Amino acid sequence: MWNFRILxxxxxxxxxxxxxxxxxxxxxxxxGCTKDxxxxxxEDLKGIKWTLxxxxxxxxxxxxxxxxxEKMEKKHD
Numbered sequence: 634m635w636n637f638r639i640l641x642x643x644x645x646x647x648x649x650x651x652x653x654x655x656x657x658x659x660x661x662x663x664x665g666c667t668k669d670x671x672x673x674x675x676e677d678l679k680g681i682k683w684t685l686x687x688x689x690x691x692x693x694x695x696x697x698x699x700x701x702x703e704k705m706e707k708k709h710d
Contacts, residue, residue, distance in 0.1 A: 637671065638652070638666070639692070640666060653670055654671055664705065665706075671684075
């Protein structure tokens with residue numbers, strides 16, 4: 634399972650928010666995310682509308698920390 638989520642990177646004046654794809658375990662816990670934020674693009678307008686609607690849902694969910702996923706990745710190395 635996956636969805637779009639807002640992730641926060643950095644601290645203080647270096648803080649940056651962006652939308653990423655986040656992937657979940659079968660139990661519903663976040664377990665990974667895309668390396669880079671998601672761009673909005675499609676072969677047609679229908680695809681762009683779908684993506685933007687899914688991204689809007691991310692605004693209703695808590696912001697996650699990108700660093701949380703980096704720590705998870707290091708544990709798996």
